[in-house]
Amino acid sequence: MTFSATLNTIKLLTGMIKAIQFRSTATCSIHEEGLTFTVTESQSIKAIAYAKRSMFERYRRGTDIVPDFDIHLGAFVDCLGILCPAAALDECQIQYEGVGSPLILTRTDSEKQLTNTCKIQTLEPEPDIQSLSMYDSDTEQTVIMKASWLQDALGDLDSTCDRVSIVFSEQDPCFQLFGTGTNGTSSITEYHEDYAEPFISFDCSREGTYKYLYSHISRCTKALDQASDVSLKISKEGVLHLLFKMGSNANDDAAYVEFTIIPCID
Numbered sequence: 540m541t542f543s544a545t546l547n548t549i550k551l552l553t554g555m556i557k558a559i560q561f562r563s564t565a566t567c568s569i570h571e572e573g574l575t576f577t578v579t580e581s582q583s584i585k586a587i588a589y590a591k592r593s594m595f596e597r598y599r600r601g602t603d604i605v606p607d608f609d610i611h612l613g614a615f616v617d618c619l620g621i622l623c624p625a626a627a628l629d630e631c632q633i634q635y636e637g638v639g640s641p642l643i644l645t646r647t648d649s650e651k652q653l654t655n656t657c658k659i660q661t662l663e664p665e666p667d668i669q670s671l672s673m674y675d676s677d678t679e680q681t682v683i684m685k686a687s688w689l690q691d692a693l694g695d696l697d698s699t700c701d702r703v704s705i706v707f708s709e710q711d712p713c714f715q716l717f718g719t720g721t722n723g724t725s726s727i728t729e730y731h732e733d734y735a736e737p738f739i740s741f742d743c744s745r746e747g748t749y750k751y752l753y754s755h756i757s758r759c760t761k762a763l764d765q766a767s768d769v770s771l772k773i774s775k776e777g778v779l780h781l782l783f784k785m786g787s788n789a790n791d792d793a794a795y796v797e798f799t800i801i802p803c804i805d
Contacts, residue, residue: 545597549623558762559586569605594793609662618657622646677774686766688737692728750803762796777802
């Protein structure tokens with residue numbers, strides 16, 4: 540068996556997959572540290588769902604390298620829903636036997652003496668999926684904040700706006716997020732240094748304004764809905780990196796969703 544695991548947080552994994560479901564397929568990678576599901580769009584935005592090893596009750600990976608494979612996200616979400624309907628046990632087994640094999644999900648209800656099995660066809664991965672990335676050495680601006688505060692700020696934006704601007708400053712207001720709608724309506728959210736409640740951490744290396752397409756930023760909405768905290772980093776080239784800590788339990792460090800977004804070119 541190349542890979543087998545027991546997952547007892549089906550609902551959490553389902554939410555993570557839905558958060559990156561802006562494309563029909565994702566590339567699944569099986570690591571020693573856990574599973575990742577990666578989605579890219581036009582080399583402009585990349586989203587990764589991280590299900591760490593500690594998220595699983597049991598996690599076994601063969602000693603050989605396991606090649607990546609693509610999986611249809613709609614089918615994956617549907618199967619998770621079948622295995623874990625409302626009020627059901629939040630647990631299933633996952634198996635993968637190697638190239639060309641399906642991803643097998645199994646749930647056994649010993650009380651009802653019932654076993655449900657879903658087999659999802661795997662596909663050859665798309666090329667160059669890892670080309671959009673950001674390294675800590677390139678980080679220019681960093682803020683870690685409560686997800687609800689960023690959710691409110693994005694919610695205040697006019698849905699017709701084309702671009703979203705993020706402003707970092709060493710003076711008040713230290714952090715701004717604003718956009719202008721097609722009807723000329725502007726919305727802006729400001730955070731001040733002396734009002735630290737939204738921030739867990741804030742580090743501004745220099746003043747800067749960074750612009751991104753609203754259509755890209757809005758891809759993060761489903762992740763933001765489920766997150767407790769969010770880390771926002773911007774590179775020297777303006778690449779935006781958002782890391783969402785998923786779930787409501789502050790002690791959970793097993794589930795994350797990451798978005799990397801390129802800036803607008805004026």
